[in-house]
Amino acid sequence: MIALLKRDTLTTWRSGGSILTGILFFLSIIVLFPFAIGPDTGLLTRLGPAILWIGALLASLLGLDRLFAQDLEDGSLDILVMQEHSLALMVFTKTIAHWLVTGLPLILTVPLFGLMLNLDAFTVGVVALTLATGTPAIAFIGAVGAAVAVKLPRGGMLISVLILPLTIPVLIFGIAATYGALEDPAPFVSPYLLLCAITLFTAVLGPLAAAQMLRHSAD
């Protein structure tokens, strides 16, 4: 498991391009918003957390089609399916590795982008915390979509269409927790705990469903 984690993280890290593309995509989305709604700093401050969340959600969807595609091309996917360890555990590891190289860099850039949206340090911290809790759930849900579309030509678009409706709960509770911490009457703890629950829930069921899918496509 650790070997697989290391291998996946390193191969993506050393190929380099995809991490940078993800961050650039994230940046582009954030840059688009001031153009669309006008450079009013007050408005940007109010919408900032939501913009960061939407940007991160879309950026995490971007790389999903590569999650299994590379392994399918070089044949290591068949080896993963055939060996005796639990395939669900392997999918879990691969998804974690995927998140480490796509999700985590996004969260690390949140302070910089938060500054551009005129957010204070506390807000940036809260957004980073909720993103760090929520984006793994998006990756786990996305793993199912990636496994479904692995054999499909032009699967990337289809993944987004299938996955986006399912990520809406993550977005709802992530945003609810963020604004709960920032605005006084709204609660923080209960939406945040629900967000944690979604992440744990998807961490179990996502890999199971994706593994079932991969086993079928390997037949």
Add this chain to the structure above:
Amino acid sequence: MDTQVTNTTQASSRLWSFANPSRFLAFADRTIPILSIATLLLFVIGLYMAINAPEDYKQGSSVQIMFVHVPAAWLAMMIYTIMACSAIGSIVWRHPLADVSIRAAAPLGAAFTLLALITGSLWGKPTWGTWWEWDARMTSVLIQLLIYLGLIALSRAFEEPSEGAQPLAIMTLTGFIIVPIVKFSVDWWNTLHQPASVMRFDGPTMDPAYLYPLIVMAIAYTSLFFTLHLMNMRNEILDRRIRAMKMSVARGEV
């Protein structure tokens, strides 16, 4: 394709005998005319009752939209539940007929969901003063429509239908999470849409003058769905047979 069902299994379970596509086709051919007539009669009775329902003291005649709107919304959830059950059948027993059932039900589910959304919008304008509001129930039904459309896109994405069976079934099961969200959204988030008034544990709170037409309409809708579902499944099976024949002709086997 047509495996012969042996006498022993036939005796042990009559239901399973429909798992044979040929038997299913014969069953569908017999049932569809009966169901069609029943649907027609139910709609005539239901619509007659609905039109003669008294006007609401607050909403006036717009309350009659309910008889079109509420059954469509129920059907939207029921169809997804049927699809999820078929998905289990498709994953566990890998049965082609379960896959056919999902494929045939998805467009119908999308149509009923769309009908519920449109009639809801038409009803919302005179009663709530707005065509659309980002209320929990409406938003979750809209997400359900997106899931239906995504599943239709997925079912069309595979060149060989049998290859798409497992992906479709797994995505259908994954999307089932939306059904309880739609059902309980009015209780969890207290927004514009009213909570359930018929399907609740302490019995319906609706006046019988509205309840009975509503129930007849709900049965009519259900019967309409099963008619269309059977017809769609029959088409899908015949379509696959034609496809298989064309392929064998193309390979020069005939």
